[in-house]
Amino acid sequence: MKSKASILRSSPGEYESAVVELDTPHQHEVLVRLVASGLCHSDDHVAKGDLIPPLLPFCGGHEGAGVVEEVGSAVVGLAPGDHVVFSFIPSCGRCRYCARGQQNLCNNGLHAFTGERLEEPGSFRMTLDGAPVAQLASASTFSEYTLVDQRSLVKVPEEYDLTKICLLGCAVGTGWGAAVNSAAVRPGDTVIVMGVGGIGINAVQGAANAGALHVIAVDPVEFKREKALELGATKAFGNMAEAADFARSVTDGQGADSSIVTVGVTTGEHIAEAFAAIGKGGTTVVTGIGPMTAVGIPVSAVDLTLNQKRLQGSLYGACAPSADVHQQLALYRSGKLKLDELITTTYKIDEISKAYEDLHAGKNIRGVVLFD
Ligand SMILES: NC(=O)c1ccc[n+]([C@@H]2O[C@H](COP(=O)([O-])OP(=O)(O)OC[C@H]3O[C@@H](n4cnc5c(N)ncnc54)[C@H](O)[C@@H]3O)[C@@H](O)[C@H]2O)c1
Ligand SMILES: [Zn+2]
Numbered sequence: 001m002k003s004k005a006s007i008l009r010s011s012p013g014e015y016e017s018a019v020v021e022l023d024t025p026h027q028h029e030v031l032v033r034l035v036a037s038g039l040c041h042s043d044d045h046v047a048k049g050d051l052i053p054p055l056l057p058f059c060g061g062h063e064g065a066g067v068v069e070e071v072g073s074a075v076v077g078l079a080p081g082d083h084v085v086f087s088f089i090p091s092c093g094r095c096r097y098c099a100r101g102q103q104n105l106c107n108n109g110l111h112a113f114t115g116e117r118l119e120e121p122g123s124f125r126m127t128l129d130g131a132p133v134a135q136l137a138s139a140s141t142f143s144e145y146t147l148v149d150q151r152s153l154v155k156v157p158e159e160y161d162l163t164k165i166c167l168l169g170c171a172v173g174t175g176w177g178a179a180v181n182s183a184a185v186r187p188g189d190t191v192i193v194m195g196v197g198g199i200g201i202n203a204v205q206g207a208a209n210a211g212a213l214h215v216i217a218v219d220p221v222e223f224k225r226e227k228a229l230e231l232g233a234t235k236a237f238g239n240m241a242e243a244a245d246f247a248r249s250v251t252d253g254q255g256a257d258s259s260i261v262t263v264g265v266t267t268g269e270h271i272a273e274a275f276a277a278i279g280k281g282g283t284t285v286v287t288g289i290g291p292m293t294a295v296g297i298p299v300s301a302v303d304l305t306l307n308q309k310r311l312q313g314s315l316y317g318a319c320a321p322s323a324d325v326h327q328q329l330a331l332y333r334s335g336k337l338k339l340d341e342l343i344t345t346t347y348k349i350d351e352i353s354k355a356y357e358d359l360h361a362g363k364n365i366r367g368v369v370l371f372d
């Protein structure tokens, strides 16, 4: 079938409208009609050339929610009409990583950028003018319809508004999990969140809900700092130097228990600033992504060792989407997790290029594409 989508023909490049062709569902695949897709910075990394796609054209989008249209012959537990949220790491529940509770590291996440079917190398779900299309996270939610492996979907109750809970597809799990799982924030902690976009605002919410006494948000944009203070931050600063000074002032000079890096284009220098702001036994969580060719983080090895600090990468907030999406829905229903307040602007599918201009201008906590 044909579907209106937003694609990149080059990287660096700009998202533009195109009509792509979707294959019919294979055994374990599901055709989804998108209702909403969040505009994560990761999709823009491909447009800017920070992340290099394995092939072009490329169809972005991974923070989606929609309705099942059609299922393959071997799909279990999903039927037409079901509501689903995307998990941007397809997770099987059975591999070594899933089995030990690290669903975000599922072996099926490998090659999730290629657009190739997981078990059928060389076979693609999406094409443009006969050419295979690479897909972000095997998802491509910047399309009115998309065909995905069932392992990329979590079924959700119909009572929830898909235009809001699409954020569970990436931003919430990634940000909340960075605080709760990767930084393991405890009651009374002092936590710095560096960068208040869609990911950082959920790290703020996660840290506050985990009982942090001081949740210090850092962002150069005033509107972001105001939003952070509304949603759980206890202090907000425009730069890390002030945030680190404040963290030391409330910890007898020691420094924060954890710092979480959620800067849009993350560099080694950002990570080093965050690392310098934590105290003995502290953890710096790196969630943000920068140019994939960049190497080096200018931190002192002596500081790392003698202060027993931890530098922790975090993918999808170290979460287990099959379980955590349902827990996040319960938190949302209870009012402890805010979603509606995170969506600043909505766009149409052919406005994605403009949406990313707005992201870079600091206008949005999260922009969301709504499909008719
Ligand atoms: N690890 C993962 O699993 C994962 C998942 C999703 C997104 N990401 C990455 O996380 C990052 C954040 O994504 P997002 O969608 O929230 O991006 P975003 O652009 O919406 O937000 C980033 C924020 O960082 C702020 N910022 C810029 N420079 C800063 C600085 N020096 N100090 C403090 N703040 C600064 C910006 O003003 C902006 O508010 C991106 O790099 C994205 O690719 C990682
Ligand atoms: Zn994302």
Ligand SMILES: [Zn+2]
Pocket (backbone or CB within 6 Å): 091, 092, 093, 094, 095, 096, 097, 098, 099, 103, 105, 106, 107, 108
């Ligand atoms: Zn697995």
